[in-house]
Amino acid sequence: MPASPRLIATSEPCHAEAVALVLHGGAGRRDKPMVSPTQLSVLRMVPIAKRLAHADGRLAVYRLLNSTRGWDTRHTPVDDVHWAIDQLREGFGSNLPIGLVGHSLGGRAAILAADRPEVRSVVALNPWVYPADGDIDLTGRRVLVVHGTDDRIASPERAAAAAGLLARTADVSFVRVAGGRHAMLRRHADFDRLAASFTAAALLPGRTPHGVVGRALQGEAQIDI
DSSP: OOOOOEEEEEEOOTTOSEEEEEEOOOOOOSSOOSOOTTSHHHHTTHHHHHHHHHHOTTEEEEEEEOSSSSOBTTBOHHHHHHHHHHHHHHHHOTTSOEEEEEETHHHHHHHHHTTSTTEEEEEEESOOOOGGGGOSOOTTOEEEEEEETTOSSSOHHHHHHHHHHHTTTSEEEEEEETTOOTTOOTTHHHHHHHHHHHHHHHHSTTOOOOHHHHHHHTTOSEEEO
16 A cells, blocks of 8 residues: 655644644655655755745645655556645645755655645745756746755756746746755754745745845846855
């Protein structure tokens, strides 16, 4: 019997005004197809979820555990994201905006699921993508792609090409993190801060971000930090 996806709450404010859904990456393994809460690709998203929760008390934050590891073409992480959005819609209603934050294959899933009407923003961290993944209509969404320059697993060039296609319909910014690698251990504070600040500012009224996030929300296409 196949495993089921799971939602894990990081923050559930009584009067949430928006929801952030955090998506992990992780390559497939034939010997261990199931997702473990303790695998590194899952654990590395915990600090980001906590940073999102502390960014603004109006933001509900959940982490999604996929049904299987990697990217099975018969059932991809995008299917799990759609399931999670359906669950959140049942709990919060259809009017509450949702922001997707994903790393690696989770970044790819965030982009490909972002055409859901509930989704208002996407943050893709070191996304493992094909350039053609950007050929999707995300009109009205705000998208931030953050990629470490020293990532040897997910290509920054392919991510930049996908971001260029996304920019035909969405407000897209691409931030290069000097020296950042795929696991986001080096300069992790920058990855965490950008994901949390951008998501909160894109989803919640009354926030006036400055610096890199402010420039990204103003639509600056290429930013180096």
